[in-house]
Amino acid sequence: MVTKYRQLFNDQFSIEKYKEFQNDIAADFNYMPTFRMAETPFFISNELKAQLIEGCQDVIRLIQQDNFKQLTEKSLELNTKVPNEDEHTTFLAIDFGICEEDGQVIPKLIEVQGFPSLFNYQYVLYDKFKKYFPFLEELTPFINDISSEDYFKIIEEAMCNHLPKENVILLEIEPEKQNTKIDFYYCHRDIGIPIVCVTELIKQDKKLYYKNDQGQLIQVKRIYNRVIFDELELRTDLNLNFSFSDDLDVEWAGHPNWFFRISKFILPFLKGKYFIETTLLSDLKEIPTDLENYVLKPLFSFSGSGVIFHVTKEDIEAVTEKELYILQKKVNYIPIVQSPDGKVKAEVRVLCVWKKEDKNPTMLCNLVRLSRGEMIGVKFNKDKDWVGGTLGLFER
Template sequence: MEPQIRKKFNAEFSAEKYQAFLQDIAGDFDYMPTFRIAETPFFIPNSLKAQLKEACDQVVEFIKRPDFKELTQRSIELNTAVPNEDAHTQFLAIDFGICEEDGKLIPKLIEVQGFPSIFNFQFNLFRKIQKYYPFLAEYSPYPEGMDEEKYLQKLNEVVLGEHLPHEVVLLEIEPEKQNTKIDFYYAKRDLGIPVVCVTEVVKEGKRLYYHSAKGEKIRIKRIYNRVIFDELEMRKDLRLDFDFTEDLDVEWAGHPNWYTRISKFILPYLHGPYFIETKLLSELESIPEDLENYVLKPLFSFSGSGVIFHVKKEDVEAVKEKDLYILQKKVHYLPVIQSPDGKVKVEVRLLFLWPEKDENPTWVGNLVRLSRGEMIGVKFNKDKDWVGGSIGLFEKVKS
């Protein structure tokens, strides 16, 4: 894969340039991201790009089914139901492991999320990469028909709706302590919206308010929601002046219900070459003998929490709420990126924005995670280099 551009990039790379690149990112807000940023982008060949698009089209086709809400209503019943749900999600993130099957490269769906990702950070990350590697001018993270200007325009459309930036808040639990804080900083700068903690919101009747840096009380007309209910439920120390389950006079940029509807909950419904054999524990007729070939996952966990990679029979038997767990066949990630000292595995997340008025979601960009460990994720990649978060680049289509 990517032989010529990979050779060029690796030849141009240096530890000094990488440190300057990181310091440039940190310099924007005098803050170094707490997650590891990888040394390299992933150069995605056209053949793989076509497969990723085809796979995403199939996921979107399923989500657009007329009976989708009926099929996923159980996911709402198992979680916190929030009133005033819109017709479709406004954010979509679709994760694929780059794998090998029958000796061929193929993307395999790992996860689907109806929830925002780090849209603003990725937008700015590409700018930084271009700055330090100007020879990548022929490469772009954007699909055909999308560019930097259109990306930001579409993101504004989804986040702001028809409101002024100060009337929209990025809502999170203690945002200053979140691992994705760098994305909040860029969102505040690029979109002009304030970042507000859930404990700072004031409720009067059905309306919500926050106080500006100057002490002004400002009505919240739209919420760019970054709150994960798993975390909120664990934080018994927090005191909120409102409840998400109330009928509030506010719009949602990313209604919370879509986090549970579009999740691992839908994986057992998806079949085809790009999808992994997945079953709800409650629907298992018997426990497979070859459990070493499976992963046990909770349906509604975030950032890989609760996943059991080396599954034993007693792990499956110990699960009490069997309709809240899936057993998923393992896939074999193919190390495809050549680093200076070995090859690296890749997971690609395609990012979609879906304004309320649009019939279909728009593919706007991507993020990439690189791994040398058994799985993608921080705990499997400690003390390793050429791992972490990055971005996928496509060769621009020449007109």
């Protein structure tokens, strides 16, 4: 998208440099991420940046509606409702596929999540890329061109709310086994909060505790929540000492209810040039005859699980809980990133933080996924290069 920087990067790129870059990340914790790290950033033009911002603002306007909680209450009826919900989400991730429509490049909303993403890893990734490609200092991953220091302060406040670090935890299901654990490691290193498994929490009355490295019982006053509920429901082997539905004396950095409220559940409500025709399966009047142009998706899954790309009439008829699925029109991802041997598709996730006292969320940075397959996910990109997770860089 920005020819000058694409040419500079590709001219300086080598397999050897890419391996050094990977090993540099792995050396931080003697751990190589299990997801594929793409070879390149995505260079985002000012025009595309403006479109992404406009698309995000359209999503945010819906979330800011006075009746938004009423509009999304059914999403909680279908799932586990957690007490003490705050006025708005703390984190917001808005995913756009970079598509082609009427011969023009345009971002199209693929998904939106009231849930945190790789805030700490993306911050580090920028520095790693600059180390091997110093000219990238001219660009920024931050939408509002803030400094790295400002970015760090914003995410630290969102996660900790000025509480002592030992009383704030990053909560996950067996975090050491998660595909995103590199982000947890950077969060622990840079923010200073402990990483705790759901099975390690101890409930006493309305309070939660964990044991620190010295075996001392420490009260949990705030939870940076990374638990995906559909994964938790599948893990019937886990022995928890508390329930998310308990009335607990704890703050949430990312209250679990917002994972359901701000999800694929709201896609049918979004209309406009950046949005895709989406229908809740329970609202579908008749099955389209051109199903090759549609994708079937579960509402509350994560990382593309349960998506049926080549959907059939039988697939739709087989769904018993039709209020938990959407039928979405396919979009035409445009191969836009020039690799040494062809062009690659891109998806941009805009990462936002919404401070408790603020009227609006702040668009902070981004995460990009590159793909050569028909979809963005890992299973569509096996044994391919110039694909995987990376970040977008904007002109200053």
